Amino acid sequence: MSKINDFEHKMGAHCETGTLTSLFNYAGLEITEPMIFGIANGIFFGYLETDTFPFPTFIVRSRPGQIRKNITKRLGIKLFEQKYKSVEKGEAALDELINKNIPTAAQVDFFYMDYMPEWQRVHINVHFIIIAGEKDDKYIVSDSYYPRIAELSRESMRKARWAGGHMPPKGFLFYPVNVPQKIDLKKPIIKGIKTACRNMIGLPVPFIGVKGIYKFADKVKEWPKIARDTEHLSHEIMKINILLEDQGTGGAGFRFMYASFLQQASEILSNSDLADMSKRMMKNGDEWRNISYFAAKIGKNRDLGTDKLEELSDLIRKRGDEEKAFFTELKKIIK
């Protein structure tokens, strides 16, 4: 067995949307990654302080797996989805799918994707890849984060598919079994935007949506108290850049990709207001990216005094102000 002949590897900004885009395109549906992200209301913000993570952190997208659930429901796509408690059964199921020439997505712990640069590999149980064949007892992998088709040993794949911990993969596999070839995207777009507005400004949770951005702005000033030392603080501050730019967001914490979605949505809905909102979101993304640059700079220079963290906090707070106004406006437009 070797690579599934006609499967084409494509990079994606994000693993979940990238994987879905590749699978849907392979199944004959022409749809872009930003469109999947937007329809599935992937845009989000949450500030998290739990012992699941070694340090307070934030998320800029909806809960992993939610994009898959939303997009399939809203576009009427049917997926085969299965978790496997038994390693033997889970491996046999994957081998059978490869033999049937079916590119199949798997949930894995990113840490074991040993084709990725070492500095990128962290334990994240909600990474998604496509297994596109098998060669010399290694899996052929299409990973949205990797420029080329990659290979992964059976041992690494086993560890990655059955890693325990927070949101464990449990051998989860999925692939589309029924994909409509022509879909009217108008209603799903509206639904996706409405839900995104609700998530960002309408949920009564103090660490979610715009409230989460404000919480982040407040809490980042307290990080020196919980960091082990200056170098640890520098690392965590510089990770703001990673979380916004380099952890599969398409840049600026998914804000650039959401701007792209709104631009495409404005054309489909013939709505010029959405085109304006798209430009506004792109500018908002630029400011998020400035936060990334600023965090990297002060982290590298160990310039982490109260004044700099106040400055960082202000920059984040301003994003909260802008996104509050933005999603309030967007909600009115899409009504």
Added chain:
Amino acid sequence: MKEKDLYVDFSPQQMIYYVEKDDSSYGPIISGSQLSHDYLDDFYYKKRNLEKSLRDQIAKNEISPVYYYMILQELGMGDLASRVGVGKRKLKRHFKPSCFNNLRLKMIKKYAEIFNVPLSSMFQVVIVKDDDRKNIDIQKMRTNNDSFELLKICAVDKMEDKKS
């Protein structure tokens, strides 16, 4: 952000970013990571310092290798406890050398599996002087015996001789 303002030439870490193209449309480009391009040296500098500091703490009998790898691999305590299948209180006890030294081999193997290190790395850290890093290749090789590993040390030029 405009394509020309975002693009970074850095082949070791390439990703998709969404940008404003010349024709004002928004779409994907492949670019290197700005952070890794500019600051990867600093990342490794801090990591080496952290490794040394934790290693010293193990040597002073202050922490166990479980704590060492948990911090180095940036695992949350709750996450690690769940991966190992123990409660957080029990995990905290495993941070203490006195408790770690009495752990069953099966449990230590489980930790090694999760940290993705050979079993022997739960008991020792191999240090190579900075100057010698380029000249020496060290590989820990697993065998069919779960409790027995081979440590292969090769001078790099010798390895190249073998290849040729």
